[in-house]
Amino acid sequence: MAVRQVTIKDIAREAGVSPSLVSFVMSNSVAGKQLYRVNCETSKRVLAVAERLQYKPNNTARALRSGKTGTIGVVLSDISNPFFAEIARFLEDAAYSYDYNVVFASTDEDPEKFRRVVNVLINKGVDGLILVPCGGTEDIIRGLVTGCVNTVLLDRTVPDLEVSSVVLDNRAAARTITDELLSRGAKRIDMVSYSMQISNTRDREQGYLDAMAAAGLAGSTHIERVAHNNYGSVADYVREAKDRGVEAFMIATNTLSLQVISEIYKSGCRIPEDFKVACFDRNPLYDIYGSGIVYVRQPVDAFASKAMELVMSHIKSKSGKKHPVEQIVLSPEITG
Numbered sequence: 001m002a003v004r005q006v007t008i009k010d011i012a013r014e015a016g017v018s019p020s021l022v023s024f025v026m027s028n029s030v031a032g033k034q035l036y037r038v039n040c041e042t043s044k045r046v047l048a049v050a051e052r053l054q055y056k057p058n059n060t061a062r063a064l065r066s067g068k069t070g071t072i073g074v075v076l077s078d079i080s081n082p083f084f085a086e087i088a089r090f091l092e093d094a095a096y097s098y099d100y101n102v103v104f105a106s107t108d109e110d111p112e113k114f115r116r117v118v119n120v121l122i123n124k125g126v127d128g129l130i131l132v133p134c135g136g137t138e139d140i141i142r143g144l145v146t147g148c149v150n151t152v153l154l155d156r157t158v159p160d161l162e163v164s165s166v167v168l169d170n171r172a173a174a175r176t177i178t179d180e181l182l183s184r185g186a187k188r189i190d191m192v193s194y195s196m197q198i199s200n201t202r203d204r205e206q207g208y209l210d211a212m213a214a215a216g217l218a219g220s221t222h223i224e225r226v227a228h229n230n231y232g233s234v235a236d237y238v239r240e241a242k243d244r245g246v247e248a249f250m251i252a253t254n255t256l257s258l259q260v261i262s263e264i265y266k267s268g269c270r271i272p273e274d275f276k277v278a279c280f281d282r283n284p285l286y287d288i289y290g291s292g293i294v295y296v297r298q299p300v301d302a303f304a305s306k307a308m309e310l311v312m313s314h315i316k317s318k319s320g321k322k323h324p325v326e327q328i329v330l331s332p333e334i335t336g
Contacts, residue, residue, distance in 0.1 A: 006055045015042075015049045022046055071101050072311060073121030074130045075114065076154075079106040083254055083281050083298065084132070087154070090304030091130065098312050100127075109196060109228050111136030122149065128311040130154050135196045150314035154307050157199045157327075164314070166306045166328045170200045173296045173332035174207025177278035178250050180294045180334065182215050186248035186276050189217075190241055192234075192260055193252040195225040204252045204280075222246075231259045238263040248276035254283060261285065261293075282335065294336035302330050 008026070012019040024038050025046040072095055076084040088104055095102045103126065105117035114137045121129065128150035133141060138158050144151045145163045153165035181189050191208045193201050205223055212221045224237050238260065241249075251257040257279035264275055271277050271291035278294045286293045306328050317324075 006053045008055075010053060011046060011049050011055060014053065015046045017042065017046060022050075026050070068127050068315070069125045070099065071103055071124070071126045072128050072130060072308070073105070073118075073124075073126035074102050075105045075107060075117055075121070075132060077107055077109055077132045077134055078255075079104060081255060082283070083300065086300045087303050090301050091308060094304050094308035098308065100312075107132075107134055109134045111140075115140050118144070127315045128152070130307050130311055132156060133158055133198070135198055150311055152307050152311045152314070154303060155200060159199070162325045164310045164326045166303055166310065166330065167200065168296075168298055168303075168332055169329050170203035171207040171210070173280070173334075174204040174250065174252075175211040176207075176332065176334050177294050177296055178208050178211035179215075181248045181250060181276050181278050182211065182217075184248075184272070184276055187217060188220060188244070188246045189248045189250055190246050191221070191223045191250045191252065192237075192256050193223055193225050194256070195227050201252050208250050226256060226259075234259045235263045235266065238267055238269075242267065242269065242274070246275070248278070251277065251279040254279065254281035257281075257293075257295075258283060258285060278336075286336070292336060294334065297333040297335050299330050299333070306330075 008019050008022045012022045015022065021038065021042070025043050072091075074088065074091055076088065078084055079088060084106075088102075092102055103121060103124070105121065107114040107117065111134055114134055118129065118131070118140060129144065130152050131141065132154050133156045138161070141151065141153070141158050141163065142161055145161065151163055153163055153167075155167060157163075157165050157167055178189060178191075189208075189212065191205060193205055208223070209218070209221055212218055224241075226234060226237075249260055251260055257277070261271065261277065264271060264277075269275055271293065277291070280296045281298060282295055286295070310326055310328070313326075
């Protein structure tokens, strides 16, 4: 036999007050502040009755009244990637500070999966979206922006689309760490990147090319592009690079760097004696090898706080109208 859910009317009857007064007390309780003026003793009595009756708020009804669900949809490319996992943790904290919850989804760089999870989140009535785009999702994001969905892009952008975003200055970061490899005596520097052309890897590739050209080494550049989640070719590439006399690698992402570093050691080579390495994001592996790898530290806390700040500003603005676009570019920190 199903147990009947306790309602606001049940609490009102037990506490000897009107249902509207119970609603005011509950709204104050959820907001954590005095939205409505209610006598303190009356409020305590209502809350005590609600606790005794084990009252569970009807969030669906609340959403219908307010037009908001108190949730943000966050779509990341790979939740298992340490970079995105850390951002997810900071996003959760940032949402909590606004009395919001987050619902996470991961796409594995699959545009069809991206489309599906975005549709699910919209159908669930999230108040806003924070998205990491992947290749082939430009039209999906353009549709969200055109439809005035509260949307903020994270880590990557979509060319020729006016939408709020929070990204790293990837071109400057890549140029700086390539310059660091040059300053350590390397001249034959390869870059290892992804074959999928997304905005952040494109910018990192350009930063590498900028640094090499400025050093008079434009004719010595080589970008090895690896398919996402298909790293079988990395071992062959490292051996081939050694035969070509490559002295250093500038690696576009944390995941790729782990693959390349692993293959360097498997091949019997060492860092920095045989190869110097520069990459993005710190990994404990660097400490284990004690190799002095230079890397870009991305400010994940700023990524999260700024993205949440932007999406909340959209949510609080007038619905149905195009939101002011703000594109935040974060500065990298070079370590190692």
